[in-house]
Amino acid sequence: MTTDATSSGPPTGLRESKKQETRQLISDVATGLFLAQGFEQTTIAEIAAAARVAKKTVTNYFPRKEDLALDHQDAFTASLAGTVTGRQAGESALSALRRAFADAAADADPVAGFSGLDFARMIADSPTLSARLRDLHDLREAALADALADATGSPRGDITPRTAAALLGAVHRTLFQRIQELTLTGQDNARISATVIAEADSAFGLLEPSLADYAAA
Incomplete structure (x- = not known):
């Protein structure tokens, strides 16, 4: 015994x-x-x-x-860095993030911003939650900067990965806000997905001249 x-x-x-x-x-x-x-x-x-x-x-x-x-916050802050770390062979950070966003939008992933009307309204009506969401976007961008530094062999805190993360993070922040805006108008997820996938193509396209080959695996 x-x-x-x-x-x-x-x-x-x-x-x-x-x-x-x-x-x-x-x-x-x-x-x-x-x-x-x-x-x-x-x-x-x-x-x-x-x-x-x-x-x-x-x-x-x-x-x-x-x-x-905001119980998805850990997945949210790690999402962009994780995409860069797990990018495919020969894939740049921009290409990986662009692909991952399209997949998330097609799946109406809550981490990408698909929260439903009631939840989106709750966040919009709460100064506390709105402020916390801005903090989470900042934390996600900082994690992305570290991942880009590691991917390119640069020191963490170096200006180049920080700048690249700021540009890529801004596109994701804008698309997240766009999903929330469309949700608040009462559109369903299928329609929102179709809209933001097309808009994401244009938004990410703006970064192609500077980041097309950056941090290629």
């Missing part, structure tokens, strides 16, 4: 599964309340009560209230 200390509690996999379930429950409850009564008007205490957990449990999983609403 084993006396392993780990046998006194549930297996690690089960504990992690329960944590993920709790996190998802809190996120789902919070989103429902945000959509029903507005982000600014909803308190952490209300979310905790609705989810039937302690207030501290909510803040342990989500240190900031904005984290409850």
Whole structure:
């Protein structure tokens, strides 16, 4: 008979599964309340009560209230850098990012900005969420700059990858905002996808003269 200390509690996999379930429950409850009564008007205490957990449990999983609403933020900030790191042989950073955006738009990916009308309105109506979203765009651009520096063998912080990241990040930021704008007009995802894929072709095309071969794998 084993006396392993780990046998006194549930297996690690089960504990992690329960944590993920709790996190998802809190996120789902919070989103429902945000959509029903507005982000600014909803308190952490209300979310905790609705989810039937302690207030501290909510803040342990989500240190900031904005984290409850923008639960794709980690994937969002890493998305452009990840595309550059995983680009195909012979593919430039611009080509990889252009391809990845077209794929995301075709799939109506929430990380690209396809959030649905109610969610888009919630963000537009909240100064806190709008400000946090701008911060996330900045963080995504900074991560892209580091990925471009690594891809080209430049020091992190070098002006060239930072400038390239600023240009590429600006296109993605503009397209994200465009998706949100079209969502707020009530257009469905299929129509929005068709519009922004065509517009993305023009937007990325503006960068071809300077970045067509930059950071080719």
